[in-house]
Amino acid sequence: MSIMNSRVEYAAALEKAHKEFPLRQAYQNSPDSCVHDYGFVVFCDGGDWDIVRCQKCGSERICPCTFDDDYD
Numbered sequence: 001m002s003i004m005n006s007r008v009e010y011a012a013a014l015e016k017a018h019k020e021f022p023l024r025q026a027y028q029n030s031p032d033s034c035v036h037d038y039g040f041v042v043f044c045d046g047g048d049w050d051i052v053r054c055q056k057c058g059s060e061r062i063c064p065c066t067f068d069d070d071y072d
């Protein structure tokens, strides 16, 4: 199971991410009217998926892991 196909895993990962990288009180944009910039990785499950956060509105989503540790 991974955060991509398990809601439970995703919820646990998100909780961990929010402990490590708390959301700000306020963001400059509302998620509805934001041109998202998901540049901030708040969680990496060590596999294929990351949770990334938009630093402008605080919304989060899962994206394919861009850190490739197969080729060190």
Ligand SMILES: [Zn+2]
Residues within 6 Å of the ligand: 029, 031, 034, 035, 036, 037, 054, 055, 056, 057, 058, 059
């Ligand atoms: Zn955004």
